[in-house]
Amino acid sequence: MIEFQNVVKKFRRNEVLKGVNLTIERGHRVALVGSNGAGKTTLIRCLLGEYTCEGSVMVDSLTPRENRRAVLSKVGFVPQLPPPLKMPVGQLIRFAASVCDSHPQRMADVAVRLGLDTDQFKYQPFVKLSGGQKQKLLIAIALGRDSELLVMDEPAANLDPEARHIFFGLLAEKKDEAAMIISSHRLDEVATLVNRVIELDQGQVVLDDRVADLVELSSRLSCRVRLIRPEAPFAKAIQEWGFTGSDDGREWNGFVAGPDRLRFLGVLSRYAALLAGIDMREAEARQDHEAVLND
Numbered sequence: 455m456i457e458f459q460n461v462v463k464k465f466r467r468n469e470v471l472k473g474v475n476l477t478i479e480r481g482h483r484v485a486l487v488g489s490n491g492a493g494k495t496t497l498i499r500c501l502l503g504e505y506t507c508e509g510s511v512m513v514d515s516l517t518p519r520e521n522r523r524a525v526l527s528k529v530g531f532v533p534q535l536p537p538p539l540k541m542p543v544g545q546l547i548r549f550a551a552s553v554c555d556s557h558p559q560r561m562a563d564v565a566v567r568l569g570l571d572t573d574q575f576k577y578q579p580f581v582k583l584s585g586g587q588k589q590k591l592l593i594a595i596a597l598g599r600d601s602e603l604l605v606m607d608e609p610a611a612n613l614d615p616e617a618r619h620i621f622f623g624l625l626a627e628k629k630d631e632a633a634m635i636i637s638s639h640r641l642d643e644v645a646t647l648v649n650r651v652i653e654l655d656q657g658q659v660v661l662d663d664r665v666a667d668l669v670e671l672s673s674r675l676s677c678r679v680r681l682i683r684p685e686a687p688f689a690k691a692i693q694e695w696g697f698t699g700s701d702d703g704r705e706w707n708g709f710v711a712g713p714d715r716l717r718f719l720g721v722l723s724r725y726a727a728l729l730a731g732i733d734m735r736e737a738e739a740r741q742d743h744e745a746v747l748n749d
């Protein structure tokens with residue numbers, strides 16, 4: 455589906471991509487990782503035909519630079535930084551839907567699933583939405599259409615836990631029909647969403663690994679956390695995950711999206727000395743899984 459062959463990109467004398475070779479097929483969910491300046495965005499821009507480059511880039515046998523319209527019609531794209539668009543939300547959705555031959559209602563429906571009622575904001579300029587609202591709308595535009603390739607730059611960073619869970623479910627619906635490239639600085643943010651990890655360093659592929667594809671994207675864990683004693687900073691941190699506490703503040707219950715389990719355990723690990731027990735069970739998956747960590 456996507457083929458990079460010996461792709462070199464130079465900005466004046468600065469060689470930013472130094473001969474990248476990659477083949478990405480439908481069903482591949484790729485984490486494109488690497489430190490700041492590694493070349494991730496440049497590679498994506500070459501893929502979208504925004505940049506000329508040496509070597510060859512092909513999307514379904516089409517060169518993006520010469521066939522931008524045809525290539526972009528296959529691609530749902532969530533940019534890293536929201537564009538500073540003054541266009542009102544309603545108009546933006548109608549425009550985006552017309553460009554990619556979708557229906558505005560399809561995009562609005564995805565937005566509603568993510569918790570953004572676009573009707574309420576239809577006259578509001580896009581640029582005046584909050585960071586999370588912009589992210590939800592951009593995701594709705596990218597997912598509320600047919601696409602064979604989804605390219606997303608840190609797409610879930612601004613989403614609250616509930617919206618992340620819905621977002622992972624939306625990705626699960628697309629996982630067999632599309633290839634996905636999710637760019638991130640941090641592998642732990644995206645590790646459970648993908649089945650392949652590609653790392654760029656100074657414009658070169660330094661790692662290309664297929665990884666275990668075991669986490670159900672749409673699964674959800676029911677969690678109970680018990681503490682030795684209540685503590686206010688812990689309460690604040692876990693309430694951000696939508697958990698509710700017992701009256702004495704020593705037991706907390708809530709749900710965590712399956713792919714978010716690592717992030718959640720990362721948060722808990724900061725309070726390891728407080729923990730008396732953690733109980734995590736698959737709440738919505740077909741098979742019942744149980745991970746119990748007791749004191």
Ligand SMILES: Nc1ncnc2c1ncn2[C@@H]1O[C@H](COP(=O)(O)OP(=O)(O)OP(=O)(O)O)[C@@H](O)[C@H]1O
Pocket residue numbers: 465468470488489490491492493494495496497639
């Ligand atoms: N338009 C440009 N003109 C000149 N240099 C550029 C341009 N775009 C990117 N670069 C340079 O190319 C290198 C790679 O940048 P790129 O944005 O692709 O990195 P990245 O891996 O996406 O980084 P980040 O994680 O910080 O977004 C950097 O050194 C950057 O300064």
